[in-house]
Amino acid sequence: MGLVLCMLLACIPTASAQFDPERLYAWPGDPIDGHVHMTWAAMTMEVNEWADDHPEIVDLVSAGESELGRALWVVRLSDWSMDTKPNGSSKEIVYIDGGHHGNEYLGTALAWLSAKWYINGWNEGNEEAVRVLQNSELHILIMLNPDGNDIDTRWNINQVDLNRNYDHYWNTCPTTQPGSAAFSEAETAANAAYINEHVTDADLYVTMHTGVWIILYPWGKWPEQPPDWELFWTIRDTVNDGISDIPIQNANQGLYPNCGTSRDYGYGHMGFPTFTFETDDEQFIPGSFENLNERLEEEMDVMRYLIGNVWYWRARLDVQSITVADEMLTLNVANHGLASTANASLEYRSPAGDILWASPYFTANASNATELSFAVDDDVFDEDGTWNMNYQKRVINAATWVNESVNSSVVVFVDDEDDRFLTGVGLFNPVAVMLGLLGVSVLIRPKEQDIGKES
Numbered sequence: 001m002g003l004v005l006c007m008l009l010a011c012i013p014t015a016s017a018q019f020d021p022e023r024l025y026a027w028p029g030d031p032i033d034g035h036v037h038m039t040w041a042a043m044t045m046e047v048n049e050w051a052d053d054h055p056e057i058v059d060l061v062s063a064g065e066s067e068l069g070r071a072l073w074v075v076r077l078s079d080w081s082m083d084t085k086p087n088g089s090s091k092e093i094v095y096i097d098g099g100h101h102g103n104e105y106l107g108t109a110l111a112w113l114s115a116k117w118y119i120n121g122w123n124e125g126n127e128e129a130v131r132v133l134q135n136s137e138l139h140i141l142i143m144l145n146p147d148g149n150d151i152d153t154r155w156n157i158n159q160v161d162l163n164r165n166y167d168h169y170w171n172t173c174p175t176t177q178p179g180s181a182a183f184s185e186a187e188t189a190a191n192a193a194y195i196n197e198h199v200t201d202a203d204l205y206v207t208m209h210t211g212v213w214i215i216l217y218p219w220g221k222w223p224e225q226p227p228d229w230e231l232f233w234t235i236r237d238t239v240n241d242g243i244s245d246i247p248i249q250n251a252n253q254g255l256y257p258n259c260g261t262s263r264d265y266g267y268g269h270m271g272f273p274t275f276t277f278e279t280d281d282e283q284f285i286p287g288s289f290e291n292l293n294e295r296l297e298e299e300m301d302v303m304r305y306l307i308g309n310v311w312y313w314r315a316r317l318d319v320q321s322i323t324v325a326d327e328m329l330t331l332n333v334a335n336h337g338l339a340s341t342a343n344a345s346l347e348y349r350s351p352a353g354d355i356l357w358a359s360p361y362f363t364a365n366a367s368n369a370t371e372l373s374f375a376v377d378d379d380v381f382d383e384d385g386t387w388n389m390n391y392q393k394r395v396i397n398a399a400t401w402v403n404e405s406v407n408s409s410v411v412v413f414v415d416d417e418d419d420r421f422l423t424g425v426g427l428f429n430p431v432a433v434m435l436g437l438l439g440v441s442v443l444i445r446p447k448e449q450d451i452g453k454e455s
C-alpha cells in the first residue's frame with residue numbers, strides 16, 4: 001500500500017498531503033488560499049490509513065474513477081466481525097456522499113467527519129459508536145468530484161454540474177450545465193452504480209453540500225410535499241425540537257426548483273429517505289484546523305440522530321393478532337417505524353411457499369395500530385401454512401418491498417362448527433375465549449375433519 005500511495009501522490013502536483021494522525025479531528029491536508037480544503041491526495045492517504053489501522057471496522061473500496069482517473073473512495077464502516085446484528089437480523093444500511101461540488105469544502109468535511117466520528121468513537125469504546133457499527137453499515141463516499149475539488153471549482157472537469165446529472169427528471173428545470181445526458185459523467189455514473197449494486201436496501205441517504213445552512217428533503221423537482229411527508233416532517237420536528245434549529249424543508253421551496261439531483265434520484269428512483277445537508281458557507285476559517293469536530297458539532301449532532309435512529313426510517317409492521325372466525329379474518333397490525341406504507345398485504349402461504357390467500361392492499365400509518373377485517377373462505381387455511389406480511393418500506397413508489405414472516409403464535413382460529421354446536425349454551429364460545437386469554441395457541445382444523453363434517 002505504501003508504494004501505491006507514493007505513486008499516487010507523486011502524480012499529484014497540488015499542495016502537500018501533510019497531516020498529523022495524532023490530532024483526532026485534524027482535517028487532512030493544508031489550507032489552500034486560506035480556506036478549508038482537503039486535497040484528494042491527502043484524503044486518499046488518510047482513508048487508506050483508516051483501512052490499514054482499523055480493518056475490523058473499515059473496509060475501503062473504490063466506487064469507480066473520476067473523469068481524470070482519481071479513485072472515488074467509499075469508506076465502509078461496520079463491525080465486520082459480524083455479518084448481522086447481535087440479534088441475528090440484518091444490519092441497517094446508511095449511504096452518505098460528499099463533494100459533488102468541488103468548491104464546497106465544508107460539505108465534504110461533514111462527510112469526512114461522519115466517518116471519522118464513528119472510527120474514533122469505536123476506538124474509544126464510545127457506547128453510541130459501538131452500537132451503531134454493530135447494528136448498521138455506513139457507506140461514505142467522501143469526495144465525489146476530486147477533479148473539481150483540486151482546481152477549486154463547482155463543476156467537474158467537463159464543466160458539468162454533477163448534482164444536475166442524475167437520471168431523475170434530468171434537465172427538466174431551468175438549470176445550467178446538467179451534462180449532455182443523464183449520467184454522462186464518470187462520477188455520477190459511478191455513484192449511481194454503487195448505489196444500485198451495494199446499498200439498494202438503504203434506509204437513509206444524506207448528500208452533503210455547502211451553501212445556505214439548511215437541510216432539504218425531496219422534491220427539488222416539484223413544490224408539492226413528497227409521499228413520505230410524514231416521515232420527513234417527523235424528523236424535521238424532532239431535530240428542531242431538541243437538536244438544532246437548522247431549517248428543514250422541501251428542496252423546491254427551501255431552495256429553488258432543481259432537477260436531476262442525487263437527492264431526488266435517491267428518493268424517486270431508489271426509494272430511500274434522502275436529505276441534502278447544506279452546511280453554512282463560511283469556509284474561510286482563520287487559524288486552527290484542528291477543531292473541525294467543534295466547527296461542525298451541531299451538524300454532526302444531526303447526523304448522529306439520523307444515523308443512530310435509522311431503524312425507524314421505514315415502516316415496521318408487526319402483526320399483533322390474526323383471528324379467523326365466521327368467514328371473517330381480523331388483522332391487528334402495529335407499525336413501529338416512522339414511515340407509512342400504502343401497499344401492505346397479509347399473505348397465507350402453503351408449506352411449498354405458494355400464496356393461497358392474500359388480503360387486498362391496505363395502508364398502515366406510521367406509529368399506529370391498524371385493525372382490518374376481510375371476508376374469507378375458512379377452508380383456504382386448512383393447510384399447515386405460514387403467514388407473511390408483504391409491504392413497501394415507505395409510501396414512495398420506488399420503495400423496497402419486504403416480505404416478513406408472521407409469528408404463528410398470534411394466529412387464532414375459532415372453529416365455526418363449535419360455534420354452531422354451542423349456540424344456546426352461552427354468549428361466547430369457551431374455546432375462543434380460552435384461546436383469546438392465552439393468546440398463544442394455534443388451532444388449525446385438520447382437513448379430514450372438515451371433509452367429514454361438511455359432507
Ligand SMILES: [Zn+2]
Binds near residue numbers: 163
Ligand atoms: Zn453543492
